[in-house]
Amino acid sequence: DAMVIQNPRYQVTQFGKPVTLSCSQTLNHNVMYWYQQKSSQAPKLLFHYYDKDFNNEADTPDNFQSRRPNTSFCFLDIRSPGLGDAAMYLCATSRGVGAGLLWTEAFFGQGTRLTVV
Amino acid sequence: AQKVTQAQTEISVVEKEDVTLDCVYETRDTTYYLFWYKQPPSGELVFLIRRNSFDEQNEISGRYSWNFQKSTSSFNFTITASQVVDSAVYFCALSELNYGGSQGNLIFGKGTKLSVKP
Numbered sequence: 207d208a209m210v211i212q213n214p215r216y217q218v219t220q221f222g223k224p225v226t227l228s229c230s231q232t233l234n235h236n237v238m239y240w241y242q243q244k245s246s247q248a249p250k251l252l253f254h255y256y257d258k259d260f261n262n263e264a265d266t267p268d269n270f271q272s273r274r275p276n277t278s279f280c281f282l283d284i285r286s287p288g289l290g291d292a293a294m295y296l297c298a299t300s301r302g303v304g305a306g307l308l309w310t311e312a313f314f315g316q317g318t319r320l321t322v323v
Numbered sequence: 324a325q326k327v328t329q330a331q332t333e334i335s336v337v338e339k340e341d342v343t344l345d346c347v348y349e350t351r352d353t354t355y356y357l358f359w360y361k362q363p364p365s366g367e368l369v370f371l372i373r374r375n376s377f378d379e380q381n382e383i384s385g386r387y388s389w390n391f392q393k394s395t396s397s398f399n400f401t402i403t404a405s406q407v408v409d410s411a412v413y414f415c416a417l418s419e420l421n422y423g424g425s426q427g428n429l430i431f432g433k434g435t436k437l438s439v440k441p
Binding site: 294 | 365366367368369414429431432434
């Protein structure tokens with residue numbers, strides 16, 4: 207059974223029209239991540255939530271926002287999608303407290319492939 | 324600087340051949356984790372293995388084996404007797420725990436696309 211679920215699997219949006227991607231998890235992990243993976247490239251971390259604390263990567267554009275209303279759900283909002291934002295967006299979770307040696311590995315969802323037209 | 328290099332962009336083998344995927348990393352940290360993930364065409368990243376920087380013991384899991392050598396900053400992955408189902412993109416990744424990292428805060432290599440032909 208899928209433990210990290212992303213909806214929808216495919217999303218088409220218009221240039222400049224706000225879009226939201228969703229992620230849910232059944233693992234009760236306290237950390238959730240959003241990665242962007244452009245075609246034939248490595249996944250790149252956008253931001254993550256450690257419990258309710260939001261941690262933005264320094265080079266993540268302001269156009270990308272995130273919300274985590276509860277432990278199970280996390281959303282990625284793209285305020286004004288451009289053609290360059292077309293990519294696979296991957297959600298991941300892990301569980302960890304304090305020093306990193308106690309953390310689990312990251313579990314990934316199947317991703318949402320975003321097309322901007 | 325932290326960096327993961329997978330020099331092989333694409334590899335093509337015939338079924339039952341052995342294949343090794345190379346990974347070289349750079350890190351600022353003395354405490355770090357190395358990972359291999361598999362990404363089939365369906366898109367999800369499937370966890371294969373995790374190694375911490377204090378454990379250089381090699382590991383074997385079925386047809387998969389990993390060779391971690393700190394002296395050369397390498398973490399190579401070998402598939403023995405490859406099968407068509409092994410066809411995927413394989414990513415090597417690094418997390419640095421003392422620089423705001425966690426085991427989900429991953430620095431990925433560019434991936435190696437493995438094609439196994441029947």
